[in-house]
Amino acid sequence: MYGGVAAPSSAFLPSVRGRSLPFGPDRGAIYKSELHSHASMVESQIRIVHISDTHITKFGMHIPEALDKCIYLINTLDPPPDIVVHSGDLTDNGILLDYEMAVEKIKEIRYEVLVAPGNHDERNYGDSLFREMVGNMDYVTSVGRTAFVILDSGIPDSDNGRLGRARQQRLRNAFENLPGKTFKVAVFHHHLIPIPYAGRERDILEDAGDVLKAILDLKVDLVLMGHRHVRHAVKVGETLLVNAGTVSSARTRGRLGNSFNIIDVTEDRQVTVSEMKIPSGELHILGTFRVGTQ
Ligand SMILES: [Fe+2]
Numbered sequence: 001m002y003g004g005v006a007a008p009s010s011a012f013l014p015s016v017r018g019r020s021l022p023f024g025p026d027r028g029a030i031y032k033s034e035l036h037s038h039a040s041m042v043e044s045q046i047r048i049v050h051i052s053d054t055h056i057t058k059f060g061m062h063i064p065e066a067l068d069k070c071i072y073l074i075n076t077l078d079p080p081p082d083i084v085v086h087s088g089d090l091t092d093n094g095i096l097l098d099y100e101m102a103v104e105k106i107k108e109i110r111y112e113v114l115v116a117p118g119n120h121d122e123r124n125y126g127d128s129l130f131r132e133m134v135g136n137m138d139y140v141t142s143v144g145r146t147a148f149v150i151l152d153s154g155i156p157d158s159d160n161g162r163l164g165r166a167r168q169q170r171l172r173n174a175f176e177n178l179p180g181k182t183f184k185v186a187v188f189h190h191h192l193i194p195i196p197y198a199g200r201e202r203d204i205l206e207d208a209g210d211v212l213k214a215i216l217d218l219k220v221d222l223v224l225m226g227h228r229h230v231r232h233a234v235k236v237g238e239t240l241l242v243n244a245g246t247v248s249s250a251r252t253r254g255r256l257g258n259s260f261n262i263i264d265v266t267e268d269r270q271v272t273v274s275e276m277k278i279p280s281g282e283l284h285i286l287g288t289f290r291v292g293t294q
């Protein structure tokens with residue numbers, strides 16, 4: 001429970017260093033947070049750990065040792081993250097046993113975890129379990145001056161992705177008319193533009209053109225996605241589009257292996273995206289980008 005509000009979206013999330021986050025079902029204006037990020041003390045806006053595609057299950061191609069190593073690497077990061085974002089495919093089959101295991105594992109992360117649903121999470125009526133055991137599938141929240149909009153791009157029992165007009169409007173409602181210094185982050189599972197090293201392109205958002213236009217119109221600073229199991233960062237207009245690889249699925253591509261991203265944002269909107277390899281902990285910088293407009 002956060003801030004005294006019994007919100008299903010926070011059912012399994014531990015409190016973060018004693019802070020109360022405005023996490024939950026659309027709790028009003030997202031810029032009202034009184035949080036103070038540790039990053040402000042080191043002249044950075046926020047440090048985000050971006051994980052994805054854990055595909056947690058006892059019955060598939062999940063690698064439990066890789067997930068355990070990822071959790072260890074996150075919990076021992078220095079400086080620590082302000083927030084952890086999971087961009088979907090938390091589970092492999094969307095079944096109850098997967099969700100039970102996933103909830104227990106995510107609890108081991110010392111920091112708050114924002115989770116977007118993925119196509120695997122919505123298999124087998126899994127969206128009902130996501131709502132019950134993880135939380136809302138679309139919501140807004142903030143950490144310091146960083147605003148997050150998490151959106152469900154999945155379609156039950158389909159690998160395709162789509163936001164649709166209602167979620168596009170939700171994106172606009174959340175990000176329009178924010179104070180100029182707000183760093184705007186959108187999170188959803190399916191990719192917005194083609195991803196390299198992925199083979200035949202498919203499952204891109206069906207309405208990618210309209211979503212991309214909304215994101216560019218709104219000058220969203222950062223979009224966090226997963227799905228392709230390929231880490232990638234590319235700037236389009238004033239927006240940085242970042243995909244994470246898979247934390248703990250055996251379905252890796254080539255020799256990309258398992259990994260997650262660490263994203264450091266400075267006060268002047270310089271964003272450094274690094275990939276941390278699992279299990280080695282080796283850090284590899286994907287790029288440094290200046291985003292948005294002041
Ligand atoms: Fe996946």
Ligand SMILES: [Fe+2]
Pocket residue numbers: 088089118119120189226227228
């Ligand atoms: Fe996926």
